[in-house]
Amino acid sequence: MKLDGLTVLDLSLFLPGPAASQLMADHGARVIKVENPRAPEPTRSAEAFPWQQGGETVMFRNTQRGKESIALDLKTDAGKRAVLALAKQVDVVVEAFRPGVAKRLGIDYESLSTENPGLVYCSISAFGQTGPWRDKPAHDTATVAAAGILDVTRSPEGDSGPAIIGVPIADMLSSYLALSGVLMALHRRHTTGRGDFVDISMFESVLAASPNILGPVFGGGQAPERLKERTHGGNAMLNVYETADKHYIALGGGEHKFVQALFEGLGRPEFIAAVTGPAGEGHWPAIAFLRETFRTRSRKEWEGWFEGRDICWSPVVTLDEAWRADHVQERGMRFQDEAGNDHIGSAIKFTDEPAQIDTHLPQIGADTAKIIAELDLTEADHGAILESLNSNVRTTGES
Known part of the structure; x- marks a missing residue:
């Protein structure tokens, strides 16, 4: 596979870092996940993430597969020495501590690259390692709000307030950028x-x-005006319309041929000129017509009407409907392991050397003994690391 021979040390938790390292694991990298035996990966917790399959949370199963787990307490000397020894051997480190934490622990880029100048070290944080917002605490929603995106995420009808976005876009976008940055650095x-x-x-x-x-x-020099900009409800062809049975149809493309096909099909070609023009007030009469028109038929009836017409559209389906679609199965985006547990497939498709997904999930510290045996550590460090793992695993009841 494309990343065969690459070794990644993953010090991160939750979503951005683990999602990036899982992508690397899916394509052949060896990923070693470091977990604190006293406070392991939070996505293992059924209290925080209650939906499970096969005794594991769906979240954990789809962000941590194919990795090895070593249990290290980075606040102990033995744990710190183990990370330093690992860093000499790996190609990539991924971490998502708040800025300054890695340096305080002695495992920052400067410390680790001294012994391994070829190391690619990726830090993912809310606002970056510099700047006046560097130390502000934030997860996905707060960073999306700070970027102005919640303000423009509103219903095209009525006086809607900002809406929470249905997927953690900051988490996932930063994950993909982390992968891109790491691969660029490795190429160089x-x-x-x-x-x-x-x-x-x-x-x-x-x-x-x-x-x-x-x-x-x-x-x-101004904020977008709602209902006047093309992606903020001001374009008839980039909008969402309610059907007679309280479902919705989304229109998603304003090229002339799509506009012509829609309005000629609905018997109202007089709207074509305005709707192919700038978004805003010129579109409002067409938007009003479409709202009224879409409410005359059910979603199923509209699906039949659109069939065979060259128009960018889709019914607004539930998440469950989306993941049951034949196209999703055919493209391998949803598959099951031998035990019948569901997995998200690889969205990066290669003709040569495609992803070969290892669905094995690491138990807390399951690979600790094997990994520390590969490192230049003293017997005392070996013993301290294994004792910390064993005592804390017994305490937490994990296996």
């Missing part, structure tokens, strides 16, 4: 022999995803 290492420090901000990952909505900001 082939020439220079040097690694690099990759600073990924969840906040900036959302800012970077915004070029299509920045016209009024960069061009006019």
